[in-house]
Amino acid sequence: MPGDKSISHRALILAALAVGPSRLDGLADGDDVRRTALALEALGVPISGSLAEGLVVDGLGVGGLQEPAQPLDFGNSGTGARLLMGCLATHPFTSHLCGDRSLSGRPMGRVMRPLEEMGASFLARAGDRLPLALIGTAEPLPIAYRLPVPSAQVKSAVLLAALNAPGESSVIESAPSRDHSERLLTARGAEISIEEAGGERIINLQGECELAAGDLEVPGDPSAAAFGLVAGLGPDSQITVDNLCLNPLRTGLFTCLGEMGARLTIEESGTAGGEPVGSVSVAGGGLRGIEVPPERAPAMIDEFPILACAAALAEGTTTMRGLEELRVKESDRLSAIAAGLQAAGVAVEELPDGLIIEGRGRVPGGTTIEVRHDHRIAMAFLVLGLAAEEAIAVDDGGPIATSFPGFNAAMKAVGAKIEGAEGET
Ligand code: S3P
Numbered sequence: 001m002p003g004d005k006s007i008s009h010r011a012l013i014l015a016a017l018a019v020g021p022s023r024l025d026g027l028a029d030g031d032d033v034r035r036t037a038l039a040l041e042a043l044g045v046p047i048s049g050s051l052a053e054g055l056v057v058d059g060l061g062v063g064g065l066q067e068p069a070q071p072l073d074f075g076n077s078g079t080g081a082r083l084l085m086g087c088l089a090t091h092p093f094t095s096h097l098c099g100d101r102s103l104s105g106r107p108m109g110r111v112m113r114p115l116e117e118m119g120a121s122f123l124a125r126a127g128d129r130l131p132l133a134l135i136g137t138a139e140p141l142p143i144a145y146r147l148p149v150p151s152a153q154v155k156s157a158v159l160l161a162a163l164n165a166p167g168e169s170s171v172i173e174s175a176p177s178r179d180h181s182e183r184l185l186t187a188r189g190a191e192i193s194i195e196e197a198g199g200e201r202i203i204n205l206q207g208e209c210e211l212a213a214g215d216l217e218v219p220g221d222p223s224a225a226a227f228g229l230v231a232g233l234g235p236d237s238q239i240t241v242d243n244l245c246l247n248p249l250r251t252g253l254f255t256c257l258g259e260m261g262a263r264l265t266i267e268e269s270g271t272a273g274g275e276p277v278g279s280v281s282v283a284g285g286g287l288r289g290i291e292v293p294p295e296r297a298p299a300m301i302d303e304f305p306i307l308a309c310a311a312a313l314a315e316g317t318t319t320m321r322g323l324e325e326l327r328v329k330e331s332d333r334l335s336a337i338a339a340g341l342q343a344a345g346v347a348v349e350e351l352p353d354g355l356i357i358e359g360r361g362r363v364p365g366g367t368t369i370e371v372r373h374d375h376r377i378a379m380a381f382l383v384l385g386l387a388a389e390e391a392i393a394v395d396d397g398g399p400i401a402t403s404f405p406g407f408n409a410a411m412k413a414v415g416a417k418i419e420g421a422e423g424e425t
Contacts, residue, residue: 001220001228001410004245005403007180007273008033009079010156011216013087014184016045017163018059020213025054026272027218030403032077039084042068043095059213063164067093071131074099076330076373076402079153082111085134086157089120090164092138098131102330102373108132111157114145118161140165142207145172149325150298152177155203159185165207173201177298178249183274188212219245219277223302224404226253227379228414230310232282233262234387239414242269242279252300254280256307260287260314287314289359294322301325304355305380308337312346313387314359321354330399331372340381343367344392366390375399379407386416397421 003026013036015022027033029051037055041047044066046058060066065087072095074081081097085108088095098104109128116122119137124130142165145158155171159181162169182203185192191206225241232239246268258264263285268278287310300307304326311318326333338350341357345364349356365388369381378394385392397420400407408418 001225001241001244002030002404002406003028003218004221005030005032005223006079006152006178007184007218007245007275009036009083010180010184011218011273012036012040012055012057013083013160014188014211015057015213015216016040016043016059017062017064017087018188018211018213019061021056021058022213023054023056023215025215025217026220027051027055028221028403030401030405031075032080032402035073035075035077036080036084039072039074039080042070042072059211062209062211063091065091068095071096071098074103076100076102076375076399078103078106078330081130082108082153082157083160085111085115086160088134088136089115089118089161090140091136094133094135096131096133100373104130107328110149110151110154114143114154114158115161117141117145118143118165120161142167142169144170147171147173150175150177151325152179152181156181159203159205162205162207163190163209163211167207169205169207171203173203174199175295175298176201176249178247180247180275187274188214216273219243219272219275221245221403222250222253222280225280226303226306227383227407228410229280229282230257230306231383231386231411231414231416233257233284233287233310235284237284238281240279240281243277244280246276246278249299252296253303253307255296256290256292256300257282257287257310259290260310261285262287286361287359289314289316289318289357292318292320297322297325302376305333305337305376306383308341308355308357309380309384311357311359312341312344312363312384313361315361316359318357318359319354321351323354324352329374331374331377333374333377336370336372336374336377337380340369340377343369344381344384344388363388364390365392368393368395371396371399373399375402375404379404382411382418
C-alpha cells in the first residue's frame, strides 16, 4: 500500500520545522503529498530525493520558513492546504494559496477563525474559500481553542501555528480525531501533553520549542487498503495487507466490517513513527447490514464511500448517520454515494446527515458513475463493479492519482479486471 497520506503530510511539515536533516521513507507518492513537498520547497526548505525512493528534508527550525515567490498550489489536497495555513499563520510574511476546482469549493473558515485569533489575517474568496492571501503575524498569540467541528485538519493547523507562538496553546476536542500530529510532535521532542477530562480531549503544546530532526518510516495507509480489503470480501477471495498503520483512530471501517460478519483478522506487529503497525486479512463470506454508531465516524471518516459499497452487497439495511462532514470533503460524498448507488441499481435514501442503504446481496451495476473530482468515490465504485452483475465504469479516473497512483496495478495483482488507466477518463 502507499504510505499513509495523513502521516506523510505531517512527516514532511514537521521535518521542515525541525533543525537539520531528516530522511523520510515510505511516503505516499500521490499528487496530494507531492504538492505539500513542493510548497515546502517554495518556502525555502531544501528537499532532495523522491517520494517513491525516500526524501531528505533539511529542516529550517520552528519559525524558519521564508516568503514564497509564487502562489502555493495545493491541487486537490485539503490536508496540505489547511496544515500549511497553520504553519504560515505564525510566520511574518504573506503567502497566496490556491487549489483545484474541488479544493476551491471547500470551507477554509474553520481554520481561518482560530488562526485569526492568533494574529493572522486573510483575504479570501466569498465563503472563506481558496484562492486566498494569508498575512502571517510577527507577534503570534497563544490560543485555547475548542474545535467546533471534529476535524484533525483544524486541530493540526492550530497546533502547527502554536509551535511558533509564545507560551502554551491548547486545543480541546469533544470527539477524538486522528492523532498523528500529536504522535509525531511527541516523537520530535515537542513539549506536548494530552489530558482526557469530562469526555473531552485537551492537547497542550508549549510554543517556541525546538523540534529534533530524525529519520522516519511511514507505515501503509489503511484508507487506501480499505478498497482492496473490501474487494477481498467477495466469494472465494482472501487478501492480506501488511505494514498498515493500525492507529485506533483510523480503523473504524474494520470494526464495521467485523460487525457485518466479515472474516477479518488484525495482527499488530510493531510500531513505526510512533504508530502501531500490522497486517489485516480478510476472507470472502456473506455480509449483513448494520447500524453504524455516529461516534465511530471520526475513526473512519474517509471510509464511508467504500463502506456504502460493502453495505450495498450485504443482506439487510445499513444506516449511517451523524455524517454532515461528508458534505464538505473532496465532493459532497453523501450526495455522490447516493447518486452512484442509485445508478447501480441499489435502493438508498439520502438523509441530511447520512444514508440508509438497502442491501440485497447483489448489485445490478452496468452504469457509469460520476466521480465529481473525488478519488475515493472513483475507487469505491470500481470495487463495487468487481462484485456487480455488470461492469461499473467511472467517468474520470484522474483523481485516483491524488492518493493511490498504484491502485489499478494493485487491484489487477489480486485478479481485478480494470480497463483504462488511472489518469484516463
Ligand atoms: C485528515 C483529516 C480528515 C480526513 C482527511 C485527512 C488529516 O479531514 O477526511 O482525508 O490528515 O488530518 P477533517 O480534518 O476535515 O475531518
